[in-house]
Amino acid sequence: MSAHAATAGLAEPEGEESRDHSKDGPAPVRIVVAYGFWIFLLSDIIMFSALFASYAVLSGQTAGGPAGRELFELRHVGIETLCLLFSSYTCGLGILSVERRNTRGFYVAFALTFVLGATFLGLEVSEFVGLVARGAGPSRSAFLSAFFSLVGLHGLHVSAGLLWLCFMVAQFAAKGPRDFVRRRLLCFSLFWHALDIIWVGLLTLVYLMGAR
Amino acid sequence: MEEQDKPSGSFAMYTVGLAFALLLTGASFVVSQTDLLWAPGVPAGLAVLAIAQMGVHLVFFLHIGTGADNTNNVLALAFGVLVVTLVVAGSLWIMAHLNANMMPASAIMEMQR
Numbered sequence: 196m197s198a199h200a201a202t203a204g205l206a207e208p209e210g211e212e213s214r215d216h217s218k219d220g221p222a223p224v225r226i227v228v229a230y231g232f233w234i235f236l237l238s239d240i241i242m243f244s245a246l247f248a249s250y251a252v253l254s255g256q257t258a259g260g261p262a263g264r265e266l267f268e269l270r271h272v273g274i275e276t277l278c279l280l281f282s283s284y285t286c287g288l289g290i291l292s293v294e295r296r297n298t299r300g301f302y303v304a305f306a307l308t309f310v311l312g313a314t315f316l317g318l319e320v321s322e323f324v325g326l327v328a329r330g331a332g333p334s335r336s337a338f339l340s341a342f343f344s345l346v347g348l349h350g351l352h353v354s355a356g357l358l359w360l361c362f363m364v365a366q367f368a369a370k371g372p373r374d375f376v377r378r379r380l381l382c383f384s385l386f387w388h389a390l391d392i393i394w395v396g397l398l399t400l401v402y403l404m405g406a407r
Numbered sequence: 408m409e410e411q412d413k414p415s416g417s418f419a420m421y422t423v424g425l426a427f428a429l430l431l432t433g434a435s436f437v438v439s440q441t442d443l444l445w446a447p448g449v450p451a452g453l454a455v456l457a458i459a460q461m462g463v464h465l466v467f468f469l470h471i472g473t474g475a476d477n478t479n480n481v482l483a484l485a486f487g488v489l490v491v492t493l494v495v496a497g498s499l500w501i502m503a504h505l506n507a508n509m510m511p512a513s514a515i516m517e518m519q520r
Contacts, residue, residue: 222476226476229480230479230480230483233480233484234481234483235488237483237484237486240487241487241490241491242495244490244491244494244495245494247495248494248495248497248498248499249498251495251498251499252498252499252502269436269439269440273436276432278434280425280428280429280432281425283464283468284421284422284424284425285494285519286422287421287424287468288418289417290416291416291417291418291421333438378481385469388464388468388469388514391464391468392461392464392465392469395432395460395461395464396461398432398435398457399435399453399454399456399457400457403435403436403438403439403453404439404450404453406439407439407449
């Protein structure tokens with residue numbers, strides 16, 4: 196009898212649980228897709244963390260070459276930071292416009308995002324070209340190798356993001372705000388915001404700490 | 408087949424996030440370029456400001472919060488933070504010890520002779 200009571204006691208919460216599940220149903224596709232993309236972004240951040248670690252270890256190994264103090268121009272870097280931050284903001288506003296069926300707002304916001312992202316990339320390329328011209332290329336010292344691989348990988352991500360942005364605008368123009376287009380736009384915005392988070396770490400570790 | 412519209416943020420939320428981010432970025436530049444903070448404390452101050460700004464980006468731009476459909480995202484984030492901490496702190500710790508225990512370059516040259 197006690198065994199029977201135990202089974203009954205076990206069975207009841209189980210029954211309740213399964214009822215709850217059937218009531219809620221599976222999570223909406225939008226949430227599952229965002230979760231999967233979030234996992235990808237975290238793995239990307241973990242890859243960056245390895246480069247951050249190698250930069251932190253090698254930042255003092257200048258092999259007699261120039262150190263960060265002599266190379267970094269903070270005014271330049273400040274403009275890059277503002278470009279990326281505002282492009283993150285306009286990207287968010289673009290997603291809001293899509294949700295509110297404001298097509299015009301979406302195009303304006305994403306055009307601004309593209310311009311700001313391209314400005315960031317242009318400033319970074321000009322910084323790299325300047326460094327190489329001064330003989331401070333990636334082969335000069337372990338510090339510069341780590342610097343170019345860390346900052347360069349972030350720049351490559353921004354370039355990929357700009358390509359993706361163009362692709363998404365074209366897709367939106369061709370297919371309109373359908374569910375799958377909006378899900379892809381959401382993933383793009385997550386990617387773009389994550390790049391800004393990585394830039395915050397980069398700005399602090401590489402430029403602000405390195406320029407002191 | 409239209410999906411249910413779930414507002415993934417609002418204009419006010421993005422604007423507040425942008426204001427916080429600008430404030431924290433400005434503070435980072437000020438801390439690194441002036442003598443406002445005691446010099447040996449500047450790296451720690453910069454790290455605190457950077458982590459605060461990453462938190463602002465996560466909450467206001469990526470909408471990682473305490474909502475019911477957000478539990479999985481937060482758990483994944485916690486695991487990611489654990490791995491990143493292990494990689495970065497572990498590398499710095501191990502390499503600092505290796506560096507401290509390394510034979511000076513001149514002694515190595517002496518042994519190779």
